[in-house]
Amino acid sequence: MFTGIVTDVGRLAGVVARNDGRELTIETAYDPETIAVGASIACDGVCLTVTDRGVDDGHNWFRVFAALETLDVTTVEKWQKGRRLNLERSLKAGDELGGHIVQGHVDAVATVTAREDIGDQIRLDFSAPPEVMPFIAKKGAIALNGTSLTVNEVGADSFSVHLIPHTVAVTAWGDTRLGDRVNLEVDPLARYAARLIETRDRPDEPGN
DSSP: OBOSOOOEEEEEEEEEEETTEEEEEEEOSSOGGGOOTTOEEEETTEEEEEEEEEEETTEEEEEEEEEHHHHHHSSGGGOOTTOEEEEEEOOOTTOOOOSOOBOSOOOEEEEEEEEEEETTEEEEEEEOOTTTGGGOOTTOEEEETTEEEEEEEEOSSEEEEEEOHHHHHHSSGGGOOTTOEEEEEEOHHHHHHHHHHHHHTOTTSTTO
């Protein structure tokens, strides 16, 4: 479980393609001694499991594996060496929930259709698949590349967000360009609410 509050911007230092997925080595400011093998780290919003960690030439790193299913439903397959990644370690009991509940399970891939730089701030417009649009609401929460953001405007198949200077400074969002594809996770509370309404309207379903 995560909150969408980015705690480090890592760098993809190595990619090894395998028949069953991809092995990714990510440089980080995290102390590898504090990272357990088997721990979950959100990498651009994708919950991945640590398989190894260490220090090479003064660079801290951890290694994760992305299976074929992950490559199919996220942007991971397109990641290239040198890419900056928004990182967040999983919550511990008692940690502050600074953003919103984020599971690291990508619902869809959205595409950047417009970028407007306003001083140190950035406004971004996105197009998204129709199946996720009912869960995106104006002033609601959304996770994009692992960052908890507030939705500004919503259209039939699009939405926008506004990044404040702090967010731009502590994430990889400054690298964003038109046409970039990003990992999108809807607010799970919106999904649960929609499911409750759906079952309420179907009294013949078991449990009703």
